[in-house]
Amino acid sequence: RAKESGRNGYRYFAVDMTARLTDRLELEADLRRAISNNELSLRYQPQVRLSDGRIIGCEALLRWKSGTRGLVPPERFIPIAEESGLIVPLGLWVANAVLKQAHAWQPHIDEDFRISINVAGVQLSPIHADGLLKRISEAPPADRNRLELELTESLLMEHAEFLEGVLTRTKALGLGIAVDDFGTGYTSIRNLKHLPIDRIKIDMSFAQDIGKGSEGAAIASAIIAMGHALGLRMVAVGIETSEQLALLTRNGCDAAQGYLLSPPVEVESMTQLLVAGQRLLPDGARPLENGRSHR
């Protein structure tokens, strides 16, 4: 009996594996055609300066609307794109689109406005980095200077030595560099000191711990203080409540991104916000009185 159920167990396992593998290969094949089928687009999520609510930049977030599958979430297709190497052409598509967008937005944005794009490790590997940097270097300086690359903390830690050269070249082209998902790895901010980094994006788990007891707030403020000690700008991500916003503002966090301020929006809406010079701090948030002036 035991033997029998063991064999059945194995068969179900094998069937399940085969189904999952087939599913994955089909998704990969669909994704391979996404660019030529015009199925990709970008949403933009504003980044807001906490001292005055001004939109100082935005993050470009990739969206895939497959003809057969509908909207596929990034958590589903990005990992497959990274493992299959498809992230290289997809990433070039994103960089191109953002450079064009930067050009179109020029009349409405300041010289320090940044549009950030997420970059996977393979895109900066020895064989692929040149292609990406070449494409960027061909754009007019005024456009490419609006770009910022977001690299995750874990990527930076695993490949710090190699990335140092690529990031130095990226900085020389006028781009900004941000560390994404900061605080999820086991990095001391000090390890980042020799890299040409401008901004740190504090992982959203920290903001979301604020209000769930005193620890979350204490850790978030310690991270902000450490970043500032190293001369880095600090951006909090995943801000959903005014309590989180108030605490981060009080602790001197420079900028924030999150559903409370704005979800990622279509390009038309982002353009409207920029044209109107819209400020995005919710009513009642008065950071100038509650925050900075007490520092």
Ligand code: C2E
């Ligand atoms: P990420 O870079 O950490 O981006 C932040 C994610 O948090 C986005 O999810 C955004 O929509 C979401 N978010 C923003 N504000 C809030 C909030 O207040 N609460 C919550 N719960 N979530 C919030 P999205 O757009 O689904 O992207 C997921 C991940 O996919 C990104 O995480 C990034 O790692 C990856 N990704 C997206 N676009 C690209 C791309 O063009 N290239 C690469 N390599 N990765 C990308």
Ligand code: MG
């Ligand atoms: Mg990001």
Ligand code: MG
């Ligand atoms: Mg993240």
